[in-house]
Amino acid sequence: MDDSDSNSTGHKFERLVEIMARLRAPGGCPWDREQSFDSIKPYTLEETYEVLDAIDARDWRGLAEELGDYMLQAVFYAQMAAEQGRFTIDDSLDAINAKLIRRHPHVFGDGEADTPAAVKKRWDEIKAEEKAARGEAPKPLLEGVPRSAPALVEAQQIASKAAAVGFDWDNVEQVFDKMREELDELAGARASGVQDHVEGELGDLLFVMVNIARFLKVDPEQALRKTNAKFRRRFGFVEDRLRERGRSPRDSNIEEMEDLWQKAKQSS
Numbered sequence: 554m555d556d557s558d559s560n561s562t563g564h565k566f567e568r569l570v571e572i573m574a575r576l577r578a579p580g581g582c583p584w585d586r587e588q589s590f591d592s593i594k595p596y597t598l599e600e601t602y603e604v605l606d607a608i609d610a611r612d613w614r615g616l617a618e619e620l621g622d623y624m625l626q627a628v629f630y631a632q633m634a635a636e637q638g639r640f641t642i643d644d645s646l647d648a649i650n651a652k653l654i655r656r657h658p659h660v661f662g663d664g665e666a667d668t669p670a671a672v673k674k675r676w677d678e679i680k681a682e683e684k685a686a687r688g689e690a691p692k693p694l695l696e697g698v699p700r701s702a703p704a705l706v707e708a709q710q711i712a713s714k715a716a717a718v719g720f721d722w723d724n725v726e727q728v729f730d731k732m733r734e735e736l737d738e739l740a741g742a743r744a745s746g747v748q749d750h751v752e753g754e755l756g757d758l759l760f761v762m763v764n765i766a767r768f769l770k771v772d773p774e775q776a777l778r779k780t781n782a783k784f785r786r787r788f789g790f791v792e793d794r795l796r797e798r799g800r801s802p803r804d805s806n807i808e809e810m811e812d813l814w815q816k817a818k819q820s821s
Contacts, residue, residue, distance in 0.1 A: 569624065570642055573632045590633060597626045609775075609782065655679065694718065705774045708763040716767070725768035732761045783821070790817035 558564055576585040600622045607616035631642035656679045658664030659672065666672045684691075698710045715721065722728050735758040742750040766773040791813040795805055802810060 569628055570632070573625070573628045574635075577632055577636065585629075588629070588633070590630065593626065593629055593633075600626055605775075605778065609778065655683075703774060704759075705763060705777065708760050709767065709773055712760070712764050712767055722764070722768075725765060728761060728765050728768055732758065732765065735761050786821060787814060787817035790820065 573585075576582045578586075600619065604616065604619045604623050607613075607619045627645065628642060631640070631645055635641045654661045656676050657672075658679075659666040659675070664675065666675050694714055695711055698707055698714065700707065702710070722731070735754065739751070739754040739758055742754040745751075763773050766776060791810055792802060794813045794816070795801060795810075
């Protein structure tokens with residue numbers, strides 16, 4: 554193999570697959586060898602969020618590294634599947650390559666789709682045709698939304714799928730009216746003192762907020778992540794200023810911290 558082959562993307566990917574196989578082989582890494590599909594799932598979720606963090610921070614060097622960790626997850630699962638004789642990473646690559654070509658006839662064939670909406674519509678049609686060809690019975694509309702997704706993501710997908718078949722408000726003002734209705738119901742639940750009732754009404758309110766985000770074309774998961782990051786920065790500012798005064802938040806009071814919080818807002 555010449556230098557050009559050893560530096561190719563394909564060779565580097567093959568090297569990753571080989572390393573993973575070596576780690577899982579007899580005499581390999583004890584930790585890697587003891588892992589299972591279920592034990593790796595939390596790491597997959599963790600790596601996904603680290604990719605999102607790098608994107609939010611526009612940390613391109615960090616993103617390159619995090620994407621490597623993210624790809625490792627796929628290779629890890631495929632290696633375990635290969636050991637059990639279920640499938641290999643080649644099968645996964647063949648599947649996604651074929652799917653992308655099949656579902657983009659406007660690029661790889663003679664199909665037409667001039668807008669993102671038209672592409673999405675044709676994608677869904679082809680997906681339905683594929684399931685019919687496999688003899689799969691139609692599933693309930695919401696069956697395709699993974700229950701393991703973060704709750705905000707799950708709510709967003711549920712609401713979008715229901716809206717796509719006409720189960721929706723006419724405009725965002727109606728959703729704001731629903732939000733005010735849910736706020737009143739939450740207040741009533743709080744007054745009742747029944748915690749399960751409070752939890753249920755709070756969940757209803759959060760679901761309506763997800764729908765407001767949908768109407769406003771905002772990703773609620775990303776919006777909340779950015780607000781979390783903003784709170785971290787501002788509270789860090791408060792802690793830093795208190796530390797300069799020889800104190801911590803526990804030694805301070807709400808008036809002092811609120812004053813510093815306002816300064817943090819002005820500086821960011």
